[in-house]
Amino acid sequence: MNIEKRVKQLVEEKIADKPNLFLVDVKMHSNGKLMILVDGDNGIGIDECVAISRHVGFHLEEENVIETAYNLEVSSPGVDFPLASVRQYAKNIGRTLAIKMADGGKREGKLTGITEDAIIIEEKIKEKGKKAETVESVIPIDKITEAKVLISFK
Template identity: 65%
Template sequence: MNVEQRVRQLVEEKIADREDLFIVDIKMHLNGTLMILIDSDNGIAIEDCAMVSRTVGFFLEEENVIEQAYNLEVSSPGIDYPLGMKRQYEKNIGRTISVQMVDEVNKKREGKLLDVQEEGILLEENIKEKGKKAIVQESFIAFDHITETKVLISFK
């Protein structure tokens, strides 16, 4: 079992009684930083990150999982971190997102996330054509046609 697998196991055990918490990503970087990203359906609290950090840190030291010096970082994914899990998409229904597409024709699309389904998302887009008024169109985008999705922040 490698470091990331053991850490995932430790975090899953710690948050098992909290249905709202979930793991987004776990990475051991070459510079010695172990990064754990957790999120919540209801928004993440600093106490949640601290709880995971204490637990993982204790067991990593106790079991001597990482032999070299390391830094442990536990946080929520920032707003600029791409959505990767269906659960993250569901959490952001109603928000404006930017979707980077696989194909070359519609490389990037933006709109309001209306729904998340098993195979993809439903996006409400404003389609603009030269010389015409913009029309609102609902589009289904399959997950396998998406390379990256980010939530867009409006400061209006």
């Protein structure tokens, strides 16, 4: 049985009655660390992480899914974690993103909106000899290899 697939099912079961929560990622690392990343439209609290951890841990033990020693960790993705879903983009509207494009290019701008398959950012474009202009750009999500929220300390 695929460990990550079973863990995803268990997490989805546990958060089924909490529509504001969503699963971001599940990864079983070779060092025995089982990492579950869950987020919420309004963030996620420690109590919710603990409840998910207990639910998943209990079922993994009952079903003897993992035969070696492992370390279960449930948390929300940190600011350095790339955005992985439309819901995460939606949650970060108004923030500045650093975007790596599939063609190797890099873009940066304030996320102002999302559609089903694209994001809308305001980015400053500077042409030689002209003042920088702020333009609205629509970027298809499938052309993005990585998008991270830039934290400003101004």
